[in-house]
Amino acid sequence: MSEKGFPLPSSIKVIPGTEEAQAAYPYYTQFVPEDDEKFWFYNSMHFPEPMHHFDMITAEAAYVAMGAFNTRVHVLPTAKGVDHRIINGRVYIGGVVVTDPDEIAERTEEFQQRAFYYYEHWEDLYAQWKDKMKALIADAQALPSPALPKYEPVETFKEGDAVPASHDLLKIYQQQVEGYHRMWHHHFEFLLLGYGAYMTFFDFCKKAFPEISDQAISRMVAGMEAEIFRPDEEVKRLARRAVELGVDHHFTDDMNIDQVLADLDALGEHGKHWLDELETSRNPWFNVSSGDGFYHYHRSWNDDLSLPFAALPGYIEKIKAGENVTRPTEQLIEEREQLVADYRELLDTEEDKATYDQLIGLAHRVFPYVEGHKFYCEHWYTNLFFNKIREFGALLAEHDFFGPEGVEEDVFHLTQYELESAIIDLMLSWGVGAEPRGPKHWPALVAQRKAAIAEWDKHPTPPALGNVPDAIDDPAINMLWGITRENLDSWLDDGAENEKELKGFAACSGVVEGTARVVKSVSEIGRIQQGDILVCQVTNPTWSPIFQKIGAAVSDIGGSMSHMAIVAREYGLPAVVGTGKATTRIKDGQRIRVDGGKGTVTILDDEPVLEDA
Amino acid sequence: MTQAVAWFADVGIADRPTVGGKGGSLGELTQAGIDVPPGFVVTVAAFEEFLAALEAREPIRPLVEALDPTDLGAATKLSEQLRARVMEEPMPASVREALKSAHAQLCEDGQPVAVRSSATTEDAEDASFAGLQDTFLWVLDADDMLERVRECWASLYSVESMTYRRKQDFPEDGVAMAVVVQRMVDAKCAGVMFTRSPTSGDKSVITIEGAWGLGSAVVSGEVTPDKWVVGKITGEISQRDISDKHARQVPAPEGGGIVEVENEADRRSAPCLTDDELMALREVGRKIERHYGKPQDIEWALDQDGKVLLLQSRPETVWAMKDAEAKPVAEPTGSPLSHVMGIFSGGPKK
Numbered sequence: 001m002s003e004k005g006f007p008l009p010s011s012i013k014v015i016p017g018t019e020e021a022q023a024a025y026p027y028y029t030q031f032v033p034e035d036d037e038k039f040w041f042y043n044s045m046h047f048p049e050p051m052h053h054f055d056m057i058t059a060e061a062a063y064v065a066m067g068a069f070n071t072r073v074h075v076l077p078t079a080k081g082v083d084h085r086i087i088n089g090r091v092y093i094g095g096v097v098v099t100d101p102d103e104i105a106e107r108t109e110e111f112q113q114r115a116f117y118y119y120e121h122w123e124d125l126y127a128q129w130k131d132k133m134k135a136l137i138a139d140a141q142a143l144p145s146p147a148l149p150k151y152e153p154v155e156t157f158k159e160g161d162a163v164p165a166s167h168d169l170l171k172i173y174q175q176q177v178e179g180y181h182r183m184w185h186h187h188f189e190f191l192l193l194g195y196g197a198y199m200t201f202f203d204f205c206k207k208a209f210p211e212i213s214d215q216a217i218s219r220m221v222a223g224m225e226a227e228i229f230r231p232d233e234e235v236k237r238l239a240r241r242a243v244e245l246g247v248d249h250h251f252t253d254d255m256n257i258d259q260v261l262a263d264l265d266a267l268g269e270h271g272k273h274w275l276d277e278l279e280t281s282r283n284p285w286f287n288v289s290s291g292d293g294f295y296h297y298h299r300s301w302n303d304d305l306s307l308p309f310a311a312l313p314g315y316i317e318k319i320k321a322g323e324n325v326t327r328p329t330e331q332l333i334e335e336r337e338q339l340v341a342d343y344r345e346l347l348d349t350e351e352d353k354a355t356y357d358q359l360i361g362l363a364h365r366v367f368p369y370v371e372g373h374k375f376y377c378e379h380w381y382t383n384l385f386f387n388k389i390r391e392f393g394a395l396l397a398e399h400d401f402f403g404p405e406g407v408e409e410d411v412f413h414l415t416q417y418e419l420e421s422a423i424i425d426l427m428l429s430w431g432v433g434a435e436p437r438g439p440k441h442w443p444a445l446v447a448q449r450k451a452a453i454a455e456w457d458k459h460p461t462p463p464a465l466g467n468v469p470d471a472i473d474d475p476a477i478n479m480l481w482g483i484t485r486e487n488l489d490s491w492l493d494d495g496a497e498n499e500k501e502l503k504g505f506a507a508c509s510g511v512v513e514g515t516a517r518v519v520k521s522v523s524e525i526g527r528i529q530q531g532d533i534l535v536c537q538v539t540n541p542t543w544s545p546i547f548q549k550i551g552a553a554v555s556d557i558g559g560s561m562s563h564m565a566i567v568a569r570e571y572g573l574p575a576v577v578g579t580g581k582a583t584t585r586i587k588d589g590q591r592i593r594v595d596g597g598k599g600t601v602t603i604l605d606d607e608p609v610l611e612d613a
Numbered sequence: 614m615t616q617a618v619a620w621f622a623d624v625g626i627a628d629r630p631t632v633g634g635k636g637g638s639l640g641e642l643t644q645a646g647i648d649v650p651p652g653f654v655v656t657v658a659a660f661e662e663f664l665a666a667l668e669a670r671e672p673i674r675p676l677v678e679a680l681d682p683t684d685l686g687a688a689t690k691l692s693e694q695l696r697a698r699v700m701e702e703p704m705p706a707s708v709r710e711a712l713k714s715a716h717a718q719l720c721e722d723g724q725p726v727a728v729r730s731s732a733t734t735e736d737a738e739d740a741s742f743a744g745l746q747d748t749f750l751w752v753l754d755a756d757d758m759l760e761r762v763r764e765c766w767a768s769l770y771s772v773e774s775m776t777y778r779r780k781q782d783f784p785e786d787g788v789a790m791a792v793v794v795q796r797m798v799d800a801k802c803a804g805v806m807f808t809r810s811p812t813s814g815d816k817s818v819i820t821i822e823g824a825w826g827l828g829s830a831v832v833s834g835e836v837t838p839d840k841w842v843v844g845k846i847t848g849e850i851s852q853r854d855i856s857d858k859h860a861r862q863v864p865a866p867e868g869g870g871i872v873e874v875e876n877e878a879d880r881r882s883a884p885c886l887t888d889d890e891l892m893a894l895r896e897v898g899r900k901i902e903r904h905y906g907k908p909q910d911i912e913w914a915l916d917q918d919g920k921v922l923l924l925q926s927r928p929e930t931v932w933a934m935k936d937a938e939a940k941p942v943a944e945p946t947g948s949p950l951s952h953v954m955g956i957f958s959g960g961p962k963k
Contacts, residue, residue: 077958108958115957116950200953208942209817211810216817216847342846346816351941358949509849597850 006464008036015088015459021452022087024053024415024445026060029086040085040092041464044580045557046294048537050089050456053449054389054412054419057180058294058382059084059091065184071096074118074192075110089456092465118193119362126190126369133186133376140179140384143172145391148430166427169392173423176388177416180381187377194370201359208347208356213597215506215569220340221363222566226371229327229567231288231301232544234281235308236325239315241277245270248320251312254526257305284380291537292557293378296390296412300383310525311545318548332570371566392423399426399436403443413449414442502579502586502601504554507565509597510574512552513604518588533592535582547571552594554582554601568596576601617659617711621652621795631657633731633791635925642923645904647897649923652726652795653715655762657733659708660790663766667702674785677770682779688772695770700763709759716755716794724796725751725869728761730768731791750829751797753869758794765792798922799864802885803828803914804838806894807929808845808902814932816908818851819843819898823885825876826861828914828924835873836860839885843895850891855884886915893921901926907933 009031014022023030047059067081080096098104118125146169156162198221205217242248247270250260264271282302290307291298301308318325340360347353393411396402401422402410414422422438429436517532519525528534530549537556544567547553552574568575574596576582582601586592591604615631624632624640632640636654643649667673673695680688720726729748747768749761768774769790778788804823809816822831822838830836836859842852858881865872886894894913901909905928912925943952 104958108954111957112954115953119950119953196953196957197949200949200956203956204943204952209815210813211815211818211842211851213844213847213849213851215849216844219847339846343817346845347942348936348939349941351945352943355941355943355945355949355952359952362949362953509851 006039006466006468007462009040009085009087009092009465010036012087012462012465015452015455018088018452018455021053021089021449024418024449025051025056025086026415026417029056029060029084031085031087031092035085035094036466038083038094039464039466039469040094042461043084043091043093044463045578046292047091048556049295050453051086051091052296052412052453053415055295056086056091057177057416059086060416061181061184062187063093064181065188068185069188070192073189074114075107076192077104077108077111088459088461089453090461094466097469115193115196118190119197119366122190122365122369129186129189129369130376133183133381136179136182136186137376137381137384140176140381140388143175143388144168146172146395148395148426164431166430169395169423169427170420172388173392173420176385180385183377183381183385187373190366190369191373194366197359197362197366198370201363204355204359205343208352209343212343213506213509215508215565216339216343218565219569220336220343220360221367222336222569223364223368223371225329226368227375228371229544229570230375231285231308232311233327234285235311235545236315236327238274238277238281238308239312239325240319242274242312242316243319245274247271247274248316251309251316253313255309255313257309260309287380287383288375289379289383290543293374293382296386296409300379302383303387306525307543308545310528311548314548315545327570389419392419396422396426396438396442399429399438401426401436401438401442402446403439406443406446410442410446413446500603502554502576502582502603504576504579504582504599504601505565506595506597506599507575507577508568508571508573510552510572511593511595511597512574513591513593514551516554516586516588516590516592517550518583518586520583533594535586535592537583544571547573552596553577554579554586554592554594556580556582615656615658617656617662617708618715619654619656620715621649621654624654630733631791633657633733633793634927635729635731636791636793637731638926639793639795639923641904642901642926645900647901647904647923648921650796650798651719652793653719654731655708655712655792655794657789657791659711660766660792662705662708663702664789666705667698670702671698673698673770677775677778678785680775680779682776685772685776688776692770692772692775696767699767699770704759704763712759712762712794713755716758719794719796723754725753725864726758727793727795727797728752728758728765729793729795730765731793732769733787733789733791748829750827750871751864751869757869762792762794766790797864798827798914798916798924800827800914801917801919802826803912803924804831804885806898806911806913807908808898808911809908809929809932810842811931814935817845819845819895821886821891821894821898823913824856824858824861825880825885826863826874827871828912829871830860830862830873832912835862841886841891843891845895845899848892848895850888853884855882857881858885890915890919890921897921897923 010033012031051059063082063084070076071080078098080098083094083096085092085094098107148165148169152164156164201221202214202217205212239248239251242251247264247267250263261275264275286301286305286308289298289300290304315325344353344356347356389411390408393408396411397406397408400406411419422442425436425438512533514531514533515529516535517528518535519528520537525546528546528549531551532549533552533554534543534546534550535554536543543553547567548571550573553568554575555577556579557577565575565577574594576594576596576599579601586601586603593602593604595602619628619632619636619640621636621640621643624637625644626637626641628640629637632654639649639652640654664673676691676695680691682688716726727748727750747765749764752758752761769788778785802823802825804821805828806822807820809820810818811820819842821841821843824831824836824838831838837856839856839858840852840854841850843850858876860873860875862871862873864870897913898909898911901911901923905926908929909926910929911923914922914924916922946952
C-alpha cells in the first residue's frame with residue numbers, strides 16, 4: 001500500500017475552460033493547500049455525476065446534519081463529521097477521526113448514555129419521528145407556488161397583513177431551504193444507530209460463520225413492512241382494480257399514457273373510478289424518486305408515470321391468469337424467522353445462542369427505520385423540495401432570467417445563494433417597476449455551467465486523494481463511510497484490472513447471461529425487453545415494477561444492504577450493485593454475464609470496433 | 614448363531630458389533646429414508662463361523678496377538694501365511710448358501726455389486742483406521758462376490774491392519790469383520806461432501822467435491838474434483854471451482870472391476886453437477902446431518918438419471934475436535950448494547 005499512493009488534492013487541476021464554473025461553487029467547498037494533509041475520497045456512491053450548482057445543497061445539508069449528529073448529538077467515540085470539497089463537479093469527502101485516547105474516553109461516556117437512551121426508547125422515538133416527518137412534509141406541501149400578480153389583491157390589506165407577494169417569494173424560498181436542512185437532520189437522527197445495531201449483528205455472524213454471505217445476514221435482518229415495498233404494491237393494486245373494473249385492455253406495452261388517461265376519463269363511471277384509485281395511490285406512494293433523490297433530475301413517479309405504467313400490463317396479465325401478485329408478507333416473515341432459527345441451531349454454545357438472540361432482536365427493532373426513512377426523506381420530501389425550486393425556475397424563466405431559450409430547469413445551474421439573489425433581483429424589479437438585471441446576467445452563466453458539466457462528465461476523476469490514514473481500519477469508519485482497506489487497495493489497482501470484468505457487491509445470487517440494456521433515465525424504460533439485463537446508475541425500489549420483466553440487474557451505486565439489493569433478493573433477481581462504472585463501461589446491447597453470488601459482471605461481446613471511433 | 618446376512622433396512626448404527634461401522638451406517642441411512650443403493654451385510658457371525666473352522670484347524674488369533682508390531686519382517690511373513698489360509702479355507706455351507714441366496718435376491722437381473730469391508734473397529738470416530746480394509750467395485754456374479762468377501766476377511770490380516778491393531782493393543786478376540794455387499798451405482802458423477810467448511814470449520818456451508826464417473830477417482834485423489842461451497846441454509850453457491858478433470862473411472866467393459874478412461878476435451882472442463890443437483894445434494898447432506906446431530910463427511914454418487922445416492926457417511930472429525938475446546942464467539946453480556954458499544958468504540962479491526 002505504501003509504495004502506491006493517491007494524488008494530492010493540489011495536483012488535481014481544474015479542467016481548462018471550466019475555471020469560472022468551478023469558482024462558482026461556495027468558497028468553503030474549494031480545495032486549499034492545507035487539504036493536502038488530509039485523506040479524501042470521491043463520493044461516487046451518493047454523487048456519481050458532476051454536480052449542478054444548485055444540487056450541491058444536497059451534499060451541504062446532508063453533511064451539516066450528519067456532522068452535527070456524529071459530533072454533537074450522539075457523540076460518536078471515534079468519528080466526527082465529514083468534510084466535503086468539490087472539484088470539476090465531483091464531490092470529495094474526508095472524515096474527521098478522533099485519535100486522542102482521552103477524547104475517545106470522554107466521548108465514549110457521552111455516547112453510551114445517549115445511544116442507550118435511543119435504543120431503549122426506540123419504538124417511541126421512531127413513532128415521534130414519523131409524526132415530525134409527516135408534519136414537515138405537510139408544511140412543504142402547504143407552501144404556495146411563488147407568483148407575482150400585476151397588482152396586489154385588495155384582500156392583502158383588507159384581511160391580511162398587507163405584506164405584498166414579492167415578500168412571499170423570499171419567505172417560500174427560505175422556508176423551503178430551511179425545511180430541506182431540517183429534513184436532513186431528521187434523516188440522520190437514527191440512521192447511524194440503526195446501522196450500528198445491524199453492524200453488530202453482522203460482525204457476530206461473520207465470526208460465528210466465517211463463510212456466511214452478506215446477503216444471508218441481510219435477509220435475516222430485513223424488515224417486512226417497510227415503506228419501500230408499498231409503491232410497487234400500489235401498482236399491483238391498480239392492475240387488480242383495472243381488471244375488476246373491466247378497463248384493463250387500455251393498458252398495453254406501447255400505450256401513450258396521456259391518451260390512456262384521457263380515454264379513461266371519457267369512458268364514464270368505470271374509467272373515472274380507476275382514475276380515482278390512481279389518485280389514491282399517487283398520494284403519497286408515487287412520491288418515490290426514480291433515482292436516489294440526490295439530484296434534481298431524479299424525478300418521481302408522480303412527475304413521470306412511465307415507470308409504474310410500464311409495469312401495469314405485466315401485472316394485469318398475471319392477475320387475469322389467476323396469479324396472486326400481492327406480496328406475501330406473512331410468508332416472507334415466516335421465511336425470515338426460519339432463516340434466523342436455522343442459523344441459530346448451528347451455534348455451538350448456549351452463550352452464543354443468547355448473544356445471537358439479543359443481537360437479532362435489537363436489529364429487528366431498529367432496522368425498520370433504516371429501511372423506512374428513505375421514503376419520507378430522500379423520496380417524498382426531496383421530491384417536494386426540488387419541485388418547489390422548479391416552480392421558482394418557471395417564474396424566473398417567465399421573467400426571461402434564462403434568456404429567450406431559457407427553461408425552468410436552468411434554475412439548477414444557480415447555487416442556492418445565487419438563486420436567492422436572483423429572487424431578490426426579481427422582487428426588486430417587481431416593486432421598483434424597472435427591468436430585472438437577471439436576464440442580462442444569468443443566461444451566459446447558465447450556458448457556461450451547462451458546458452462545464454458536459455466537459456467534466458467526459459473526464460474520469462481519481463477515486464481518492466492524499467495519504468491513507470491508519471485509522472481507516474476503524475470499524476466505525478468502515479460503517480459510516482463504506483470505505484474499507486480492501487476497496488482502497490482495489491482503487492489503487494484500478495489500472496491493472498480486467499477490462500472485461502466489473503466487480504460490485506453481490507446483492508442476490510444467480511448467474512444470468514443476457515443482453516445489456518443501459519438505461520440512463522426512466523424515459524427509456526420502454527426499451528427494456530423480456531429477459532434483458534437492466535444496467536443503470538441507481539436501482540432502487542421504484543424500479544421494482546420492471547423486475548418482473550428483466551433477467552438480472554446491475555447498478556453503479558449501492559451496497560449489499562441498499563434498497564435495490566433488498567428488493568432484488570425478494571424477487572429472487574440476480575443482481576450486482578455498486579459496480580461504480582457499469583453504465584459507462586457496458587455498451588447497450590452487449591451480451592453480459594451477471595454473477596450475483598460473486599458480485600461480478602463480465603462483458604462477453606468483444607467491444608464493437610467502430611463504437612468509439 | 615445369529616444370521617449370516619442382515620439387510621440394510623433391518624440394521625442401524627447400534628448394530629455395529631455385528632454389521633461393522635460401514636454396514637451399520639448404511640443401514641441407519643436407509644432407515645432414515647435416505648436413498649442408499651440397496652444391499653446387505655455379511656455379518657460378523659458369518660465371519661466368526663468361518664474363523665472358528667479355521668481356528669479349529671490351526672490357531673490364528675494367538676499368532677497375531679504374539680506379533681511384535683515393530684518387526685516388519687515377521688508381520689509380512691505372518692500376513693502372507695494367514696491370508697493364504699483364509700483364501701484356501703472352504704466357506705461353511707450355511708454361510709455360502711445364505712450369501713448366494715441374498716445375492717440372488719439383491720441382483721435379480723444380474724446387476725453388479727460392490728463388496729466393501731466393514732470392520733467393527735473401522736469408522737469408529739477414529740477415522741485414521743478407515744480405509745485400511747478393501748473395497749471391490751463392479752463385482753459381476755455370486756461366485757466372484759464370495760471370493761471378494763473372503764478377500765475382505767483376509768484383509769484383516771494385512772500387514773497394516775495387524776500392526777495397527779497391535780500398536781493400539783486391541784484384543785484380537787474383539788476384532789471381527791463384516792462385509793457390505795451393495796448394488797453398484799453406474800455413476801454419472803460422484804464425490805464427497807462435508808457438511809461444514811473444511812477450511813474454516815464454518816457449519817453454515819456445505820462443501821461438495823465431485824468428478825465424472827465413479828467416486829473412487831475422487832476418494833483416491835487421482836482426479837482433481839470440481840468444488841463448490843453451498844450455503845447450508847440459504848442454498849447460495851458462494852464458490853465454484855471447475856477443474857480440469859482429465860479422466861474418469863468406469864466399469865471395465867468385461868470381466869468386472871473398473872478402468873480409467875480419458876475424458877474428452879469438453880467434458881474435462883464441464884462442471885459435473887448442475888445447480889439443481891447441488892441443491893439436491895445439499896438437501897441430503899442436511900438431512901443426514903440432522904439425523905446424526907453433527908456435521909458429516911459423506912460419499913455420494915449420481916446415477917445415470919441424476920438421482921442422488923449415498924454411499925457412506927461418517928462424522929467429521931478434524932473440526933469436531935477443535936469445537937470441543939472452542940470458546941463462545943462473543944463474551945455473553947446482559948444487554949446487546951455492550952456489543953454495539955464494541956462496534957462504535959472502534960479499535961483496529963482484527
